[in-house]
Amino acid sequence: MTFTRGRALPSADRLRRDLGHLLLHLVLIAGAVSALFPFVWMVLNSLKGYTEAAAGLDILPKRWLFSNYVTAWNQVGLFPRYFANSIFIGVATVLGVLVTSTLAAYAFARMKFPGRDALFLIMVATMIVPFEVTLVPNFILMRDLNWIDTYQALIIPWSGSAFSVFLLRQFFRSIPQDLYDAAVLDGASHLRFLIDIVVPLSKPALITSALFTFLGSWNSLMWPLLVTNSPQMRPIQVGIASFITDAGTQVQLLLAAVTISVVPIVLVYLLLQRWFIEGIATVGLRG
Template identity: 50%
Template structure:
């Protein structure tokens, strides 16, 4: 009994330490965002500012066209998430429920592409988009990210966990594949779909390297790229940079905490059947 209590207490202690380590950077970012310029560089570090500089947020917002950056980020995030959701649903259903020649081999090849680092594809993708004339346009920010092998894999695993008898019963009632997918499979896969949407939205909202490469004008840049406005030849305004960073990640943090139970449920149920 004592051993079980000790093991449980040790697990909780490890989880608490891990949580503190994960939350500490966010806490430091917020604290820095309300410091004065002098307190930012003080050693030892100042954890509680003498005077909370809330005006840093207003100043950070006005240093660059963040309203335009926000609109661009919303457009890119919403459209790329919806596009990936559609392609993921169709592909996952095909690989889990439909039988065609070479299905398993094709799926294995697609999974193999996940081992290719994304940085390797930057130059070929840029050259392709440049030849299409899409550089510095919404197409370059959205179209290359309308499909995700990981999302297809996750949803396929979830679909495989749905009893095959439902498909047989639907076919007896005259239900075709398309109707069965949208009226039965999709509603049952709600936790996995919400997980995919949330992970995609967070990834698209926080994307930095690709928007930096394919955008040239301020009118097309997204929020993460806009953070470079705080880096100048004279140095970095850390308090303003942290204020802008806090404003950028806050929507995703709120979204995650509202939907985190669906992530746990979706990932857990996706592993029922391999």
């Protein structure tokens, strides 16, 4: 079907192509509906009254209660605090990962030193280890460092990312050597070259790495569950998870809280997705 693009077709062929596209759209729309309907359902029910939402029979709310959002924001535990915690932790982790990974990836991609391949292999190998294995030791480490219930515990262990180093290295390697040679002639050091040339050229890869890191941080559950005790330190997912188990949960408020928790990540995704798709396309999958 690809090969028909931009070529004049006899009308019978065109009809067949149009029918094919119609069919294609029907299938794709069905897929899009199944991807989206839980969110639509969630938003609609977050606007209903309690009995209506609990019954969940009607599709549209009888009365649109936007006040549910205000109530959820004010009444679901320390919701504003959970929200602010998650934003702070997410941004800090992304900054940490970008700085440490860019430096390391550059060295692995561009510099010559003994043990380079071995070190890189060791780093990449950590991606195979299930996260759960490191859970107990890291928990003990946090205790010994007196980091339980602190922001450090939620940020620092995740500020080094083998995945990002791998991703950025792949991208940096595709930058032509000539650029570097020219920069050296101009008297640039590695760090100058990295900051002035490599980083601006690597926007898609950096954004991909940032988005995955932010996603991982914003959506993480098991680790914050382990290393936080006090409600003040909880990130948003733990806050919501604990709200589910609270007795007498008001469904419509829970759904309003969940909708609020989803908004930042959807915004970030929609804003960055063009770069992000390009990042995935250029990085991961080149033989």
